[in-house]
Amino acid sequence: MKITRVTVEVLETPLNSQYMAGGSSVNSNWHILARIYTQDGIEGIGFDVALRPMLVRAAAQACQELGDLLVGMEIMEIEAARARLERAAGWAGPGGMLCMAMAPLDIAMWDAAGKTVNQPLYRMLGGYRDRVRAYASEALWYSLTHDELAKSAQTHASAGFDMLKLRLGHEANPQGEVDRVRAVQEAVGPEVQVMVDATESWTESQALASGRALQDAGIVWLEDPVNHQDIAALARLSQALEVPIAAGEHLFGVEPFVRTLEARAVNIAIIDLARVGGITPWMKVAALAQAKGVPLAGHVIPEVHVHLLAAVPNGHLVEYMPRSEPITKTRLKLEDGHLVAPKTPGLGVELDEAACERYRVT
Ligand SMILES: [Mg+2]
Structure with a gap:
């Protein structure tokens, strides 16, 4: 057609x-x-x-x-x-x-x-599974107080998420970062796993010191510890730390992933669907990562990422940031900490046309 x-x-x-x-x-x-x-x-x-x-x-x-x-x-x-x-x-x-x-x-x-x-998209693209482990990351910003963080974390946990990600990187020392993780961990209990995104805020030596303190505190991944372009530093941190290093959301197109994966700079590759250029290049990065034994996570846009991560064997984690809910009628389903890929054809996303009309600026 x-x-x-x-x-x-x-x-x-x-x-x-x-x-x-x-x-x-x-x-x-x-x-x-x-x-x-x-x-x-x-x-x-x-x-x-x-x-x-x-x-x-x-x-x-x-x-x-x-x-x-x-x-x-x-x-x-x-x-x-x-x-x-x-x-x-x-x-x-x-x-x-x-x-x-x-x-x-x-x-x-x-x-x-x-x-x-x-056919639903996850089947068009490979159909490895029909659901993907999810983590929540909305409203866990580095600007929040410990109490505000704890409250957001509890909201996510009561919605059924058993993995959460908070942003760090702006405390004066590693202990300050650990304290923020503890505030969240205490609020949700040991059943909920905590991940950390340092938003490229540290130098390599700060990343090493904070990374060691945070892995001792029990975090399950450390995201963007240093600038994403410093592939050599990411590779050294991946070697030096036991906690998995996740990065990649700021890479545009396929080629930067080749260099990042070749250097063994990440333990988990994060792909941003917009920056990589859409689904077709996303799938190429997925294959490159699979060849290196690297699992994948999606950056935002869970409505599409649930399909992509379900489609491929190395699809690992989907980030739940439901930023498109104001313009969609459909909602993703969470079951046992997993987002379920819709079975309806294509993305399985139905727009709320009245809302699109309301929010349209051009
Ligand atoms: Mg991030």
Whole structure:
């Protein structure tokens, strides 16, 4: 079936959940929403979620211009469609913003392809399992007090999550970081595992000292201890610490993952669906990581990541940050600490059209 039309919208969506009180420096999220229509009346949807407005309109403009190039192409020939887009965007890339511009189109093509053959996305992409272990990370920011952290953690635990991730990296010394972990751990008890994201805040030596203190405190992963471009430092930390090092959410496209994996710089690769450029490149990174025996985690957008992580053998953990709930009618199901991949065709995401209308800015 041929693509007949592509539309792109920018939506400014409110922070949605009960978890959002305090601690967040933003009041809204930004969605770039692409819709791809085919001859037989199928509509595929794909979206990026940006936490800041910077470059969103420019990326959406690029998304529309690239999307117009898809008209007339076959919905099931996604590699051919991507090749056309990448050629149009310049062979040297695409990188940076162009990855974010291509991601909603790529996701929308896969959604439409799934609807065309009447299969859910996780099966289209491999169908290794139908659910993925989940962790909650909303409203566990480094700016919160211990009491606020404890309250957020309890909210997540009572919703059924048995893994939580808090952000660190802004305390004066390792003990201060450990104290924040303890505040959360005490609030939820030993049944709940705690992970830490240092948001690239430390030097290598700070990361080593804090990493040792935190692994002794029982954390189950340490994310982004240092700048993601310092692959050598990440590799040394992965060697020196017993706690698994997770990183990758700031990498654009496939190629930086080649270098990161080759250097054995991460024990767990985190993929950001928008920065990698959509589902097609995501799957290529997944295969590279599998060849190195590296498990995967998804960065935000749980509605799509649940499918991708369920599809592949090395899919490990999905991050639950439900930033798209204000514009969707469907809700992900949590069972025994796992998010369940929808069985409906494509993404299995139904938009709330009235909400999209309300939040549309272009
Ligand atoms: Mg992170």
